[in-house]
Amino acid sequence: MPILGLNLNPEFISVCNNATWAIGEIAMQMEMQPYVGVVLPNLVEIINRPNTPKTLLENTAITIGRLGYACPQEVAPQLQQFIRPWCTSLRNIRDNEEKDSAFRGICVMIGVNPAGVVQDFIFFCDAVASWVNPKDDPRDMFYKVQRCSRTWAWLGGMDK
Numbered sequence: 001m002p003i004l005g006l007n008l009n010p011e012f013i014s015v016c017n018n019a020t021w022a023i024g025e026i027a028m029q030m031e032m033q034p035y036v037g038v039v040l041p042n043l044v045e046i047i048n049r050p051n052t053p054k055t056l057l058e059n060t061a062i063t064i065g066r067l068g069y070a071c072p073q074e075v076a077p078q079l080q081q082f083i084r085p086w087c088t089s090l091r092n093i094r095d096n097e098e099k100d101s102a103f104r105g106i107c108v109m110i111g112v113n114p115a116g117v118v119q120d121f122i123f124f125c126d127a128v129a130s131w132v133n134p135k136d137d138p139r140d141m142f143y144k145v146q147r148c149s150r151t152w153a154w155l156g157g158m159d160k
C-alpha cells in the first residue's frame with residue numbers, strides 16, 4: 001500500500017490511474033485503516049488539481065468513495081476537501097457498479113460528517129440527480145439524504 005501511495009503521481013498518468021484503481025479495488029477487500037494516511041492526501045490533491053485528465057478524475061473519485069465506505073471515520077473528516085470535485089467528476093459517468101460503490105461511500109461519509117457537505121450541497125444534489133437507476137440500497141440512502149436536506153432547508157441551513 002505504501003508503494004501504491006508513492007505511485008499516486010499525476011505526472012505519470014497511466015501508472016497513477018492504475019495505482020488509483022488498485023487502491024479502490026483493494027479497499028473493498030482488505031482492512032485499509034492503517035493506510036488511509038498514506039493514500040488519501042495524494043488522492044485529494046489529484047482530485048483538486050486543475051487539468052487532471054477526466055479518466056483519472058473519475059477513477060480518483062471512485063477510489064475516494066470506496067475508501068470512505070471502508071473507513072468512514074478516517075475519510076469523512078476530509079469530506080469538505082474533495083466533495084465538490086468528487087461530485088462534478090462523477091455526475092457525467094453512466095450508472096455502473098463502480099459508481100454505485102462510490103456513491104455508497106459518499107452517503108456513509110455524509111452520515112458521519114454532514115457539515116462537510118453543507119457548502120457544496122448543490123453540487124451533491126446535482127450528482128445525485130445524475131443517478132438514473134440507483135440500486136435499492138443507495139436509493140434508501142438518497143431518501144435519507146433528501147429528508148435530511150429538507151430538514152436543513154426548514155432550519156434555514158441552506159441559506160447560509
Ligand SMILES: *[C@@H]1O[C@H](CO)[C@@H](O)[C@H](O)[C@H]1NC(C)=O
Nearest residue numbers: 012013014015016017018019
Ligand atoms: C495500466 O493497466 C493497464 C491495464 O491493465 C495496462 O495495460 C497498462 O500497461 C498499465 N500501465 C502501466 C504504466 O503499467
